[in-house]
Amino acid sequence: MAVQALQSSGVGLRRILAHFPEDLSLAFAYGSAVYRQAGPSAHQENPMLDLVFTVDDPVAWHEKNLKKNWSHYSFLKLLGPRIISLVQNNYGAGVYFNPLIMCDGKLIKYGVISTGTLIDDLLNWNNLYIAGRLQKPVKIVSMNENVVLRSALDKNLKSAVTTACLMLPESFSEEDLFIEIAGLSYSGDFRMVIGEEKAKVLNIVKPNVAHFRELYGNILQEDPQVVYKMQQGRLEGSRQSSDRQASVRAPKVFLLLV
Numbered sequence: 727m728a729v730q731a732l733q734s735s736g737v738g739l740r741r742i743l744a745h746f747p748e749d750l751s752l753a754f755a756y757g758s759a760v761y762r763q764a765g766p767s768a769h770q771e772n773p774m775l776d777l778v779f780t781v782d783d784p785v786a787w788h789e790k791n792l793k794k795n796w797s798h799y800s801f802l803k804l805l806g807p808r809i810i811s812l813v814q815n816n817y818g819a820g821v822y823f824n825p826l827i828m829c830d831g832k833l834i835k836y837g838v839i840s841t842g843t844l845i846d847d848l849l850n851w852n853n854l855y856i857a858g859r860l861q862k863p864v865k866i867v868s869m870n871e872n873v874v875l876r877s878a879l880d881k882n883l884k885s886a887v888t889t890a891c892l893m894l895p896e897s898f899s900e901e902d903l904f905i906e907i908a909g910l911s912y913s914g915d916f917r918m919v920i921g922e923e924k925a926k927v928l929n930i931v932k933p934n935v936a937h938f939r940e941l942y943g944n945i946l947q948e949d950p951q952v953v954y955k956m957q958q959g960r961l962e963g964s965r966q967s968s969d970r971q972a973s974v975r976a977p978k979v980f981l982l983l984v
Contacts, residue, residue, distance in 0.1 A: 739867045742777070742830050747790035751841045751875055752780035753868040760865050761937060765929035777836040777867075778821070778856060780875075784811040784840050788822075798824040814838060819855035820847070841875060848878035851885070858911020861886040862930060863937035884945055886910060891952065891963055900946075900959045904931045904938040 739755055757776040781787040788807035796803060802810050814822035820843040825835040839856055847857040860882055869876070890906035909927045931938065939956075946954040952963035 743867050745829050747787055749787055750779050750868050751782055751870050751872050754778055754864045754866045756859050756864040761863055762933045763929045764933050775832055775834045779838050780841050780844050782841045784814055798827050819853045845878045848882040854911040857882050861907055863934055863941055887945055897962045901935055
């Protein structure tokens with residue numbers, strides 16, 4: 727599976743993970759603390775580490791985490807794990823975040839999402855919040871043997887390639903492709919009009935082309951819709967054949983936005 731290429735054996739990340747309940751189907755780290763970015767964030771000495779924990783049973787996981795890390799939670803901790811899970815599952819993108827936490831000497835932010843919600847987003851791009859992050863290089867700290875989840879992770883990457891190719895000419899560079907992929911989750915995001923750095927996507931891709939290549943290389947080599955000339959960093963494909971396949975491989979909700 728393509729996503730396995732970026733599995734992390736980082737001792738520091740595993741040490742942080744040891745502070746949390748073990749019942750995780752997937753745990754990954756992302757952002758400028760994991761992969762260098764250009765722009766303003768490049769000069770941050772100790773950027774906050776962003777983590778996402780995927781759990782099969784949010785109520786049970788939050789109950790255990792409240793016992794271990796009571797101070798991490800807002801006032802909602804007083805209402806118990808069921809209310810926390812209710813907020814997580816029914817508001818926003820289905821993720822509950824605990825920000826600005828000191829853990830093992832590192833400032834972190836971690837989000838909790840149910841395995842079912844993540845799989846649904848990976849396959850259908852309901853909001854592209856976590857699915858979009860997983861279209862960019864991440865450090866996978868822990869992943870269990872959930873076959874459905876692993877398949878959905880792979881499908882998310884393949885759908886990203888298909889959709890990005892629709893927005894490119896018949897011949898393009900791999901950097902062009904990675905920029906389109908990295909920009910998918912920001913399409914229609916109002917923060918890109920005000921607030922976010924306008925060159926955010928370029929700042930993510932340009933210092934990390936090698937990591938994008940590692941993530942997508944096998945998919946591009948096996949994709950019959952494109953010819954991947956890895957040595958030249960170029961791709962050629964047919965827009966018409968991509969159009970036909972998009973109806974099968976790319977989530978319908980995003981095609982409506984495109």
